[in-house]
Amino acid sequence: MSGCIGYRNPDFVGGRGATSLDRPLPESLSKLAGRIAYIRAFRGFELLVKAAPDQVTLVCALxxxxxxxxxxxxxxxxxxxxxxxxxxxxxxxxLLSTQAPLR
Structure with a gap:
């Protein structure tokens, strides 16, 4: 989380939050996120989403x-x-566009 927040925060502070995902995460962060792509990690991110104190934390958790x-x-x-x-x-x-459609 801290890596994502550190990477995305300048966009949000600078008023570019809506386009912050235009810059992909650095490969090391993306690779790490891929390694923890399990339902158990999702549960933790889900809790972070609900308790996020700011936009960047919310978007990074998502x-x-x-x-x-x-x-x-x-x-x-x-x-x-x-x-x-x-x-x-x-x-x-x-981000929703990266997911399989809901049935």
Whole structure:
């Protein structure tokens, strides 16, 4: 989480939160997220999403959770795709496109 937050925070602070995902995570962070793409890690990210103190923490938790292609991830991203904060909603919509469609 801290790596993602450190990487994404300048975008959010600079008012570019809605386009922060235009820059992919560094390969080392992406690879690590892929290694923990399990339902148990998702449960932790889900808790972080619900308790996120700021936009960047929320988006990073959603982003890291999205490495798991699972209906529960898609459901969570669907919920946040209509978030009142435009940057969060845009990020959730973009991440949702990486998931298999819900049935």
């Amino acid at each position: 982003e890291l959770a999205s490495h798991l292609n699972h209906p529960e991830v898609a459901h969570l991203l669907t919920q946040y795709s209509s978030h009142p904060d435009a940057a969060v909603a845009a990020s959730a919509k973009r």
